[in-house]
Amino acid sequence: MPDIAAIRTTQLDYSYNRHPVLNSVELVVPAGSIFGFLGPNGAGKSTTIKALLGLLHVKPGTIFIFGKELNANRIDILKRTGATVESPSLYEHLSARRNIEITRQLRGISQSRTDEVLDIVGLYSDAQKPVKQFSTGMKQRLSLALALLGEPELLILDEPINGLDPEGIREIRNLLLKLNREKGCTIFLSSHILEEIEKVCSHVAVIHHGRILFQGNAASINPNAHTGGILLLDTSDVQRCRLLLSDSECADTQGNQLRIEYQNKQEAAAIIRKIIEAGIEIYSAIPETFSLEESFFELLRQDNKS
Amino acid sequence: MKNIAAMYALVVKAEFIKLRRTVALWLTFLYPLGSVLLASLFIYSMRNQKAMSPVAAVNNINNVAAFFLPFYIVLTISFFCLIENRNNMLKYIISLPVPRHAFFIGKLLASFALMAITLLLLLIFSLVSFLLLAIINSKTNMLLTMDYGYLITVFCRTIIAGIAMTVIQYILSLRLKNVVAPIAIGISLAILPIAVLFVLGVTGVISNPQVLTWLPLYDPYTYPYSHFFNIMSGPSYKLQFLPLPSLVYLFISIALVVFGVYEFNHREIK
Numbered sequence: 363m364p365d366i367a368a369i370r371t372t373q374l375d376y377s378y379n380r381h382p383v384l385n386s387v388e389l390v391v392p393a394g395s396i397f398g399f400l401g402p403n404g405a406g407k408s409t410t411i412k413a414l415l416g417l418l419h420v421k422p423g424t425i426f427i428f429g430k431e432l433n434a435n436r437i438d439i440l441k442r443t444g445a446t447v448e449s450p451s452l453y454e455h456l457s458a459r460r461n462i463e464i465t466r467q468l469r470g471i472s473q474s475r476t477d478e479v480l481d482i483v484g485l486y487s488d489a490q491k492p493v494k495q496f497s498t499g500m501k502q503r504l505s506l507a508l509a510l511l512g513e514p515e516l517l518i519l520d521e522p523i524n525g526l527d528p529e530g531i532r533e534i535r536n537l538l539l540k541l542n543r544e545k546g547c548t549i550f551l552s553s554h555i556l557e558e559i560e561k562v563c564s565h566v567a568v569i570h571h572g573r574i575l576f577q578g579n580a581a582s583i584n585p586n587a588h589t590g591g592i593l594l595l596d597t598s599d600v601q602r603c604r605l606l607l608s609d610s611e612c613a614d615t616q617g618n619q620l621r622i623e624y625q626n627k628q629e630a631a632a633i634i635r636k637i638i639e640a641g642i643e644i645y646s647a648i649p650e651t652f653s654l655e656e657s658f659f660e661l662l663r664q665d666n667k668s
Numbered sequence: 669m670k671n672i673a674a675m676y677a678l679v680v681k682a683e684f685i686k687l688r689r690t691v692a693l694w695l696t697f698l699y700p701l702g703s704v705l706l707a708s709l710f711i712y713s714m715r716n717q718k719a720m721s722p723v724a725a726v727n728n729i730n731n732v733a734a735f736f737l738p739f740y741i742v743l744t745i746s747f748f749c750l751i752e753n754r755n756n757m758l759k760y761i762i763s764l765p766v767p768r769h770a771f772f773i774g775k776l777l778a779s780f781a782l783m784a785i786t787l788l789l790l791l792i793f794s795l796v797s798f799l800l801l802a803i804i805n806s807k808t809n810m811l812l813t814m815d816y817g818y819l820i821t822v823f824c825r826t827i828i829a830g831i832a833m834t835v836i837q838y839i840l841s842l843r844l845k846n847v848v849a850p851i852a853i854g855i856s857l858a859i860l861p862i863a864v865l866f867v868l869g870v871t872g873v874i875s876n877p878q879v880l881t882w883l884p885l886y887d888p889y890t891y892p893y894s895h896f897f898n899i900m901s902g903p904s905y906k907l908q909f910l911p912l913p914s915l916v917y918l919f920i921s922i923a924l925v926v927f928g929v930y931e932f933n934h935r936e937i938k
Binding site (some may be wrong): 412446452461467 | 679682686688689751755757759763765791937
């Protein structure tokens with residue numbers, strides 16, 4: 363059966379000067395997904411990306427990309443991959459066009475592709491300018507152009523929207539969505555900007571202290587999804603509900619709404635039953651949804667606690 | 669084999685694109701120009717004395733070139749490798765579908781190509797200088813009596829003498845990210861042995877001038893100086909295209925390249 367994961371890692375461990383940076387990292391990036399890789403500074407995001415590109419030798423641990431083991435098939439895999447690592451890596455004394463020419467030569471790609479990628483990232487008119495005169499946003503876009511040069515099936519982007527203005531962020535977002543939709547390109551991107559990840563990514567993983575705290579569908583990141591959550595109840599008598607329920611059951615009141623904290627679904631059902639049996643009407647019961655940002659910080663908080 | 673050669677050629681081509689507007693490229697032009705200019709000024713200053721032989725004129729240029737060669741190599745190779753180290757480009761380059769050894773060897777070949785350009789420029793500037801000297805003063809017309817075989821041999825063997833130090837400086841520069849470190853190491857290795865020789869000579873510890881001809885042989889960074897001293901040691905000196913120490917240094921260079929490729933293949937690009 364073919365492996366449907368574009369990236370699959372098993373037991374990735376890595377240490378800098380005996381300080382563990384990656385701790386049994388197991389990632390599964392579904393093919394065709396836009397995968398957001400989240401984590402605070404120093405969590406191990408860039409180290410993971412370096413490992414995925416074969417810059418670091420992770421032992422023990424295995425990396426499979428397109429179903430092939432990385433060390434044994436590095437060149438074949440990298441031919442199908444485009445990447446940016448850490449801050450935009452560019453030859454600043456050269457023009458944008460020369461920067462692309464260098465990569466084009468090394469990848470053995472036809473010359474016409476240079477103009478294509480310059481056009482895609484909107485740098486065609488600035489192609490002759492030395493990169494040192496570029497703004498951070500322009501450098502980010504040029505880095506992306508270099509990554510797109512080989513028409514990759516997998517894009518690995520390290521903080522691709524850092525330094526971009528809102529317009530630039532929107533352009534890059536639309537470009538990534540287009541690449542994913544039209545070319546079926548799998549995109550693995552790390553970012554601090556959670557709002558953007560939320561807008562773009564179909565899947566996310568959260569890394570903290572070198573350990574994966576969560577990975578899966580972006581919609582299922584709610585850290586309390588398995589154990590419980592918060593229910594917002596619109597009732598006919600909030601005050602009576604407050605008296606009826608114990609402090610541990612009732613978290614708060616917001617106008618006519620009651621915030622109920624529950625540990626599991628059975629507990630939520632029991633609380634609702636208790637209110638109805640007391641003759642109070644419930645007009646609506648809506649589970650409180652977490653934004654990605656809230657979920658992210660909740661995951662970190664839980665990890666720090668443990 | 670054909671594929672590997674083609675890959676090396678691609679890397680060399682890419683390296684030459686990177687060289688545009690760099691200190692390394694400027695030095696490649698300035699070093700032969702400066703050497704020839706300095707020697708030519710000396711030759712010109714001797715115009716009213718006994719006519720200088722073409723061999724002596726070539727030796728003058730070669731002496732200046734041999735003296736500055738270690739500094740030229742240290743600076744050029746360090747700045748050439750700085751192109752990768754300055755903007756974290758090594759990470760990007762290694763993430764391209766190019767074998768690490770191809771990048772290492774390709775860039776080294778580009779370094780040798782710079783030295784070949786230097787040699788060519790040294791020859792061209794020398795001939796232009798001889799022509800200009802002949803125009804200024806017919807007494808110094810050496811173009812007609814020039815031993816061109818000698819001219820090429822002398823310059824070639826001086827540049828070849830720098831191959832081992834080129835390889836060492838290349839490995840150092842690609843390993844040490846801060847450009848000051850490889851430059852400081854290289855300049856120290858080029859100056860210290862000569863400084864020690866000077867001190868030993870002044871204090872009388874070395875009384876035999878012949879020591880000057882063999883002592884620099886043992887440091888690849890001062891080996892180019894020995895060509896300067898050998899040529900000065902008189903007409904009895906037999907000029908060889910590839911003297912034994914150069915041959916030994918070539919073998920050492922090959923061993924160093926093998927070591928360098930192994931180290932680079934296993935390096936963690938952090």
